[in-house]
Amino acid sequence: MALAATAAEAENYIQWLKQVFFIELTERALPNPFYIKYQNIQKGRIVMEFVTLNNGIKMPLEGFGVFQVPDPAQCEQAVLEAIESGYRLIDTAAAYMNEEAVGAAVKKCGVPREELFITTKLWVQDASFEGARKAIEASLNKLGLTYIDLYLIHQPMGDYIGAYRAMEEAYREGKLRAIGICNFYPHRLADLCETVEVIPAVNQVELHPFFQQEDALALMKEYGVIPEAWGPFAEGKHGIFSHPVLTEIGKKYGKSAAQVALRWNVQRGVVVIPKSVHKERMEQNMNIWDFRLSDEDMSEIAKLDIGHSEIVDHSDPGFVRMLHSMKIHE
Numbered sequence: 001m002a003l004a005a006t007a008a009e010a011e012n013y014i015q016w017l018k019q020v021f022f023i024e025l026t027e028r029a030l031p032n033p034f035y036i037k038y039q040n041i042q043k044g045r046i047v048m049e050f051v052t053l054n055n056g057i058k059m060p061l062e063g064f065g066v067f068q069v070p071d072p073a074q075c076e077q078a079v080l081e082a083i084e085s086g087y088r089l090i091d092t093a094a095a096y097m098n099e100e101a102v103g104a105a106v107k108k109c110g111v112p113r114e115e116l117f118i119t120t121k122l123w124v125q126d127a128s129f130e131g132a133r134k135a136i137e138a139s140l141n142k143l144g145l146t147y148i149d150l151y152l153i154h155q156p157m158g159d160y161i162g163a164y165r166a167m168e169e170a171y172r173e174g175k176l177r178a179i180g181i182c183n184f185y186p187h188r189l190a191d192l193c194e195t196v197e198v199i200p201a202v203n204q205v206e207l208h209p210f211f212q213q214e215d216a217l218a219l220m221k222e223y224g225v226i227p228e229a230w231g232p233f234a235e236g237k238h239g240i241f242s243h244p245v246l247t248e249i250g251k252k253y254g255k256s257a258a259q260v261a262l263r264w265n266v267q268r269g270v271v272v273i274p275k276s277v278h279k280e281r282m283e284q285n286m287n288i289w290d291f292r293l294s295d296e297d298m299s300e301i302a303k304l305d306i307g308h309s310e311i312v313d314h315s316d317p318g319f320v321r322m323l324h325s326m327k328i329h330e
Contacts, residue, residue, distance in 0.1 A: 053201040063089025065273035079105035093121035099142035127158030132166035204228040228271040
């Protein structure tokens with residue numbers, strides 16, 4: 001099941017929501033992040049849950065990422081299939097070199113622009129006030145859009161304060177509906193929030209069962225910043241797709257280990273952006289909205305945390321130098 005469900009399944013879901021929240025289900029009654037479009041459920045369709053950003057904008061709790069899909073034709077087709085499968089949040093970046101392909105898919109998909117949530121990111125090379133101003137215009141042009149739903153600083157490097165000032169300017173002009181950051185660890189996040197005028201709406205960081213970052217999530221909550229997970233499958237490490245703990249939990253709900261890993265994150269209030277170029281996998285990744293992990297399940301997954309990343313070390317000077325050396329334009 002992707003976006004659609006039988007009428008009976010939808011009705012069961014409605015009853016579950018009522019039992020959990022003890023409320024009459026209406027479009028506006030559900031507490032954040034369980035915002036459901038009731039009229040679509042009544043028609044037999046289960047739709048995406050949303051989280052409300054600190055400026056009132058609603059953002060889907062699950063999206064589709066296009067990292068490492070640089071081929072234009074493949075990227076465009078993947079985004080079209082993702083939108084067909086029910087995704088409305090599409091996450092790209094200037095450094096992914098595929099903004100044009102995403103824009104082409106958005107133009108062709110047939111879904112009204114206001115129903116889509118497009119994210120892109122500022123690269124290190126453009127981390128300055130003037131650099132960010134130009135980069136925002138470049139992304140708008142490549143995407144073929146008049147506004148971007150969420151614009152993020154990709155890395156906390158270079159003159160990111162100057163860049164953020166330019167983003168605040170574009171936000172006030174309506175070119176960006178929300179602004180945020182990526183990979184800002186707690187000390188960087190605190191410094192930024194204490195410096196800028198517009199608190200970032202989102203911080204996209206590495207979050208998965210083996211690197212859970214509970215302290216970082218607590219600080220984000222303190223500042224009203226929504227966490228978003230890149231690498232929600234830990235890039236396949238620790239055998240996540242067949243991990244015994246996740247697999248056993250999944251058996252109770254008829255779900256895969258991957259679906260359990262995604263569900264665990266969204267139940268923590270974390271937006272997830274899994275990536276796949278295979279439609280069947282896209283649909284499987286979307287199929288996480290008809291079950292809920294128990295407190296016991298969540299506690300078992302909490303035990304998997306190793307407390308550090310095995311993917312990247314942002315404190316490594318060599319890594320920092322490497323990112324600064326990566327040029328995406330002349």
